[in-house]
Amino acid sequence: MFDLKFIRENPEAFDKALARRGEEAKAEEIIALDSSRRAVQTEAQAAQARRNEASKLIGKAKAQGSEAEAQALMDEVSGLKTRLSEMEEEDRTLGEKLNTLLMSLPNMVYDDVPDGDSEDDNTEVRTWGKPARFDFDPKEHFELGEALGMMDFERAAKMSGSRFVVLKDQLARLERALGQFMLDLHTTEHGYTEMLTPAMVRDTALLGTGQLPKFGEDAFKTTTDHWLIPTSEVTLTNFHSDEILDEEELPYRFTAHSQCFRAEAGSAGRDTRGMIRQHQFEKVEMVSITAPDQSDEELERMTACAEEVLKRLHLPYRVVKLCTGDIGFGARRTYDIEVWLPGQDKYREISSCSTCGDFQARRMKMRCRPKGEKKTQFVHTLNGSGLAVGRTLIAVMENYQQANGSIRVPEVLKPYMRGIDVIGG
Missing domain, CATH: 3.30.930.10 (Bira Bifunctional Protein; Domain 2)
Structure with a gap:
């Protein structure tokens, strides 16, 4: 398993290390999966924060007699709940793909390891x-x-x-x-x-x-x-x-x-x-x-x-x-x-x-x-x-x-x- 931060910051070095092992370049694919997953996680965090905020506003709207506003907020919370469930599944799927890819790759050898085929x-x-x-x-x-x-x-x-x-x-x-x-x-x-x-x-x-x-x-x-x-x-x-x-x-x-x-x-x-x-x-x-x-x-x-x-x-x-x-x-x-x-x-x-x-x-x-x-x-x-x-x-x-x-x-x-x-x- 690898440090994703290292791969993001050193994609060429990572691919070079894989090449020494006879493996194809994978940094671009890893970074793309990681970026997509982090984007989903960021969106999910924002959606959860908005859901919490909207849930609190529902009570206030009802207290003020604004049923239309309260209903709009409840609809928004319901939509956010659905979207959060979708993003949770997206995060899980992307995480599994990333983990499977990383688990399939061999360790990076030290510089003093001699190159060779057998x-x-x-x-x-x-x-x-x-x-x-x-x-x-x-x-x-x-x-x-x-x-x-x-x-x-x-x-x-x-x-x-x-x-x-x-x-x-x-x-x-x-x-x-x-x-x-x-x-x-x-x-x-x-x-x-x-x-x-x-x-x-x-x-x-x-x-x-x-x-x-x-x-x-x-x-x-x-x-x-x-x-x-x-x-x-x-x-x-x-x-x-x-x-x-x-x-x-x-x-x-x-x-x-x-x-x-x-x-x-x-x-x-x-x-x-x-x-x-x-x-x-x-x-x-x-x-x-x-x-x-x-x-x-x-x-x-x-x-x-x-x-x-x-x-x-x-x-x-x-x-x-x-x-x-x-x-x-x-x-x-x-x-x-x-x-x-x-x-x-x-x-x-x-x-x-x-x-x-x-x-x-x-x-x-x-x-x-x-x-x-x-x-x-x-x-x-x-x-x-x-x-x-x-x-x-x-x-x-x-x-x-x-x-x-x-x-x-x-x-x-x-x-x-x-x-x-x-x-x-």
Whole structure:
């Protein structure tokens, strides 16, 4: 959502920002709708004032015995009532058109976001660790998991269809260990508050974070008109929706380990084997709610928190800044963290950390009030994966695999694995 005042005063800059996203110019249409709506509202205010005034004059006219004047005033009030009802409907219709248009447009990216058409145009920021060299041909995670008898796609498909998996025994424990390790790290060392939130939400929650109305096909909807969350970003960010926060208490930092559900619309033919792209998966999410002047620094901090998970696991990775053609709908700047997968011989995304500015806050009416001031301002929101648990499991399996198909357990996970050092050993 956008500041209409900014669009009215900077139409060319707004259209330029949309053009960077590959969108058509919309400022003229937005300003026209806004002007029409404000004109209707101004006329309605004047009509209401005249109606109130005429209503008072009716009594005076009757007291003075001027029935003709009183009748004329009553006719005027009746006409104004009809017109006010019409203008209320005009205001509602124009407001809906304006809101629908604004809700359909992506956020304006920051100037430092590189221009580009796809992930090929993202820019590398830094790397950490060196990809391991094996004296055997490393396998992909699904080859390892199926050979161990601990990863079953066939039986999952029998129950649920494609893009589902059943993890068994020590691999199921390893995934649970990863989620617990991430939560412990973020809550004890990174200052995040652990949350346990619903897996189903109403339309308003997805509207607030930007998944609706444009990306409804990517989510699952129930027969009760609830949506299954695509990520706990939705619930964590909406936790303070429609509230005025004390700026002195910011930033708020939340984390949650949740099941996530995505229809993966448009991904036919991509990553059809294995756990890379699933309809149901686990993720540890990080969300920050900040004052406007805190968000840039908070994005760097959040990204570092996600990186620390990979450092503790000794998994090589790189950080890239997303270009205009690859950045998410609600983001102003995004860093992707890509972990090295030996089985694929390339880096794959494992975390995405974004600042949304006030884009989401405007949608969910979330503000803060600086100390000693009456005027409020919209907060800034940030979100990041810390990390995608299933993809981290994949990275551990492929980077810690041994020639006989067994998998070493990373040192930091051993306390969560009841002394298991090697899976399948």
